Amino acid sequence: MSGTYLGMPAFPEAAAVSTQNAQLRANLSHATRTIRDKRAAAVAELTDWPELRQSGREIKDHTLRHLDRYLLQLEEAVTAAGGTVHWAADAEEANRIVADLVKATGEREVVKVKSMATQEIGLNEALAAEGITAYETDLAELIVQLADDRPSHILVPAIHRNRTEIRDIFADRMATWGRPAPEDLTDSPAHLAEAARLHLREKFLRAKVAVSGANFMIADTGTLVVVESEGNGRMCLTLPETLISVVGIEKVLPTWNDLEVFLQLLPRSSTAERMNPYTSLWTGTTAGDGPRHFHLVLLDNGRTDTLADEVGRQALRCIRCSACLNVCPVYERAGGHAYGSVYPGPIGAILTPQLRGTASEVDASLPYASTLCGACYDACPVAIDIPEVLVHLRERVAEQGTGHRAERAALRAATWLLDHPAAYTAATRAAVGTRRLHPRRLPLPGPAKAWSDTRDLPAMPEQTFRDWWKKNRGEGKTAR
């Protein structure tokens, strides 16, 4: 991955700052609770949700296990339909391909559809270095771009901003990027959306080049699919003369009919809608309708490393719905920026360290940014076992020696204790007997201090569970 987020502190430090931000926590708690409730209702409408989820999981696994075959089939179909396919091994190569394609058109600006892949590779910054201006056209991405900020949620990148902050950003910054905000701009969402419409329409109508990602690519037909709500995607995908789509290699599906599974799973999981307002599907180029030139850049950038890990490869099933963020108790309190990556939340905690490796402190900290409560696994529409991958990655971090050696030592001690019942009983009785002397926090030294400093100890009960059981439910007592 690019250096977009380099310089960010590791998760524990970043989270310690963001959890103190009352405004951020209020915004996040309101937003995640709202979407959680709506999503549950949308999913409950489909009685066959478990079967859809199973099919989605199996289709993705099958595709990933034969990824070379499906990418070659896709390349052939896209080429036959009039498109050009490029392969990019890493972020730098993808950025160079896009910059060269834009320069070949003679243009100096592009309009962009919201895309995680282009954020991941730092495309906007790379284009700026070549003198090309990239305009984000999704409302939330526009807010983030105008504020010189970073996205903090997969689906709602400006979830950390409330309406008053957005009003101020529009009023202050729109003029430097194009049409200024109206003089009398209020903080009503409708008024703000109208300001964005006016600001961006002049860009849509003059744009000659657009850059997008894709939600799905269909191997047997060469079709690309973008789902969206606002219509900015349709504007970018149909009005310009040249369209460049940068898409991760894991986004391919074998057949056209597979869309019947994923277009049921994705909208309900992400925006809690039966279907998102707009879905655009195109296959190469069409004479007289839409872009005359279509380029598909297939992006690896760490995906093949992820694929090589037999436990971790399931992260590549991800369809970027963001359901796992909205149910995560850690994300709800720490916010998206604390994850130091364009992929925040539970999926980010397993995807980012696999795409980037665990060499840096930020990436090594991410597998620990979880309580392992499992809510993310339950919510995931393609059944990615995020807790399983988190634990697997913690092992990897621990093995490389940069991780939590103390955790391994503690687990070894606990394992011994649980294997020796008499010692366990003695230890718990001793703990109860000394309960009034216990500190509220463990004053641990060295590397364990980071752990103990952020956790209050639970109060010890008056007796051990075993003693309570003997007294209340033991032999001679009536179990009720």
Next chain:
Amino acid sequence: MSSSRERVLARIRAALADVPATEDRPVHRDYLPTHIPEDRPGLLAVLAENLADYRAVVHRGTEADLPELIARLLGERGSTSVAVPADLPAAWLGAVTGVRVVTDSPAVTPGDLDAVGTVITGCALAVAETGTIVLDAGPAQGRRLLTLVPDHHVCVVRGDQVVASLPRALPLLDPTRPQTWISGPSATSDIELDRVEGVHGPRCLEVVLIE
């Protein structure tokens, strides 16, 4: 062929060294082909309800009602210009008077359409369960930009074009045609997750269901 192509493919094959070359795991498809009964009146009712739920305005009528209805919708909207595909049935505009008609052709630019009040089209099909209308640039639909730039879209759906579900719809669609699937008007929830209708596409979608 680029060297990166060979590099990425080689990396994929190396990464999948544990997967037997002949592996063919079955994909189970035990999900339902449809969630609703498929009788015609029922399908139309569900489609109308789901479209309305996402803030599209739904009108019901017969083929014979269409000219009067379209004239009335243009009048209510105050549109003085209307864009139409070149093959729109002429009868649909039979009762429209005093309105500038822009007929779709390669010469019509996005800027031209930006000055147009209303666009009228048919569709390829509609999906009742999801409240979705599919346009594929086929008969009575025109180019994709036609239904994108004007602010008011009137879309005519014939009863026999309505199917129950996505599994029913996909086999009927031609992937080689460019497609736009529309489920209600343009909307955003990017500001505090409050849904606002109308950002960049048509802010008003009116659907006419022909029985």
